[in-house]
Amino acid sequence: MDAVQDRTFEPKIVGFLCNWCTYAGADLAGVSRLQYPANVRVIRVMCSAAVDPVFVMKALLGGADGVFVGGCHLGDCHYTRGNYFTRRRVAMVKKLLEVIGLEPERLELEWISASEGARFAEAMRDFTQKIKALGPNPVKERKVS
Amino acid sequence: MTKCNEIVQDIVRSMLRAKLVDEVVAFGRGINESDIVPLFITDEKDAEKIVTISYYPCSLAKLVALYGDRNKKIGLVLRPCDARSLVELAKRQQVNLANIYSIGIECYGVVRAGSNSHQVYIFPDTVQMDGETKPLAEDVLAPNCRRCEYMVPTMTDVAVRLLPDGGCLVDANTEKGQAVLEAASIAVTDMPALDLTALKERAARWKEKDFGELKKMAAKDRLHYWLAQWEKCIKCYGCRNACPICYCKECYLEPEKQIVKNEALPPEALFHVGRLLHVGDSCTDCGQCEAACPMGIPVSKLYHMLYEELSPLFDYESGFDLATLPPVSTISDKDLTKTGVTLD
Ligand code: SF4
């Protein structure tokens, strides 16, 4: 039964991608016709630091199986230091997930530049695989209004 | 136990008389003996109403942030957790600390919410309730107080130390504090060192109990524990309104923000998690949220549990150093030297 579930489980992943780096990296992956799983729903944001932790938690509590945040490499942020703030917030949300009983691995942060199309495709494959192994978000087992 | 009351009343009177402050905010008797209310005192005659009882119905730091005049000099009589909240509010520009003279009362815990005795004074090993002194039973204490290890007000201008015989010692932590003691003609006592070992042990034991139980659960059980707790919520906003760290004039949780669904009851889990995200890094474990909750949800347990995880991660101790900003609204020099996706 579990094995059947595993094979049919297609995780829903929300991806917040920064306009200047990771989104452009995703674009490059696309125009290069690189294959990666279609599980991620991309939301373009102007900076990874524009991802309010509340958005991440809204996605996860709303039933998303994983959240991916992509930003520029440190030092390359279009707004100088936005991604340093992102890193702190992601660290905080991961702790919060642990405390309330969700797997911190459901949230992933990566630095992917505009020229790293192949890395983007790989990150999507890896993360989707990781979430498949974790299974569906347990929040969905209980209907909270 | 009147002696400590008297000394604090004396300090307050002298502060007003010497015009060190324009008004004083403290707890005092309301319409009767068991009615403890926050007082805004401008006339030194009213100082006699002040009590230093082990019952703390709301955050005075928050009251000053909400209703205090930033340009007026304000005296504030508070307990260590509230004094820490005051520092956090100052970091968020909600109070003008330069104009505040804080008198901190040493604290071994306050009585839990809903307790029907308001005539209570709590000491390290004893409790005085309605005139009777008994050994301290820990279930008298508010749950957050059992986890507390900050008994001594080191973050206030003046520190008032309680003695088990009902007396107290007074010390100044700052220059402002010295001015207060001069005005009150109180000689600074050299504080004998206080042995907090037993109390720190109490805090560690209760943290282990409160958090350990939850940590030992399988993650999924913990999730369902909290989801079940939140299902009791009637969305009264009591926790947010009571919390000193929740200072926002425009709160995320209000319906017009459209982040949390408007009419759903119980509110979606994001109602709690949203506030947890905003407060968790700076929670002073003052317990006001939990005391305010009409549904018996262990609110401060959750917030304090996250705080205890975040504090070592960000090397942040909330409520002490005005110059250290809340960890998610700042980055450190150390951060700049690391290139990975984690902080370590
Ligand atoms: S969350 Fe609760 S315990 Fe923490 S500071 Fe706010 S009111 Fe106090």
Ligand code: SF4
């Ligand atoms: S819940 Fe958040 S937005 Fe609302 S008052 Fe508290 S800190 Fe401010």
Ligand code: SF4
């Ligand atoms: S005080 Fe309790 S019932 Fe009221 S909103 Fe907060 S958690 Fe819900």
